[in-house]
């Protein structure tokens with residue numbers, strides 16, 4: 001990050017790299033904060049000081065951050081309760097450890113790391129307490145030159161994985177992984193339906209192909225569906241041209257075994273209509289808003305379909321996901337990379353919905 005105004009307040013970064021313990025703080029670090037949460041205009045660029053890491057913390061020099069739909073919701077004040085105006089946005093990122101607390105042993109200065117945005121959810125089942133330590137939401141996120149993390153939240157990046165790929169695989173990848181592998185128990189030969197061509201849906205497409213599944217994907221745009229086919233989609237459906245897209249899906253693909261339901265209650269009826277007996281639907285999104293009428297769920301019973309709400313996942317799931325991309329020599333599909341100075345443009349671009357896959361901010 002040389003040349004972007006980072007100043008070590010006490011010790012030069014790396015001066016104690018061999019001892020693995022750099023306890024300096026940082027002054028005048030460039031960062032963004034969410035401000036009044038009245039929309040994208042609330043995003044503000046500021047300078048912040050970082051004190052030395054606490055005993056179990058690390059400071060990480062950000063190298064890349066990746067955007068998610070919820071970053072827009074947080075800036076618009078539509079994601080849970082109001083947050084402090086100085087909250088740093090963006091839950092996904094990756095970088096280099098530049099300082100570690102005195103009790104930290106698993107991570108050292110110089111390590112390349114990322115973290116799942118729920119930093120206290122290390123493994124096992126979901127607990128609502130995960131939301132109390134949620135980067136970019138209830139804790140400061142990655143849109144800052146320096147990020148403070150609990151050391152045990154850190155995931156070491158595989159050597160072959162870039163910062164940008166690791167960032168892009170964060171929340172959206174973990175969520176897709178959890179729906180497909182942890183809840184969906186995907187196996188080769190399954191058929192997976194994923195809706196839209198945003199971050200979650202596109203990573204779900206890639207993860208499902210790695211598992212040997214047949215993938216059906218929908219989009220409002222033929223152009224985007226062409227990209228989806230180049231990423232391995234077997235069946236593509238334009239939901240704008242075919243509002244009764246569930247009929248096209250069942251006709252072209254038969255019943256599906258797993259649905260990555262990114263749109264939410266608005267499309268649940270149609271997703272259910274696509275399901276084969278014993279299918280699994282991971283309900284993760286709210287892109288379609290809340291419909292005036294609840295979906296009719298009779299098909300759940302007659303087809304013995306399982307429906308589960310999914311809110312991202314744990315550090316263990318993130319590690320498994322990173323390993324899968326390395327083993328398959330795959331990279332998450334990144335639509336566009338923006339500079340740190342272009343964070344606002346990146347969020348505008350996300351809001352327009354013209355992207356396929358992920359948007360990354362490179363530091």
Ligand SMILES: NC(=O)c1ccc[n+]([C@@H]2O[C@H](COP(=O)([O-])OP(=O)(O)OC[C@H]3O[C@@H](n4cnc5c(N)ncnc54)[C@H](OP(=O)(O)O)[C@@H]3O)[C@@H](O)[C@H]2O)c1
Pocket residue numbers: 067068069070170171172173175195196197198199200201218219220221224239262263266267284285286287288310311312350353354355357
């Ligand atoms: N990203 C995460 O980590 C994460 C985790 C958990 C839950 N979620 C939730 O999952 C949803 C997707 O998140 P994301 O980050 O992947 O969003 P995103 O990258 O902004 O993707 C949005 C895409 O979804 C499609 N879409 C939007 N409205 C639609 C509708 N009414 N019907 C069908 N498709 C529609 C569009 O694709 P086309 O232009 O191709 O039609 C749009 O580009 C959000 O509700 C989010 O809150 C996300």
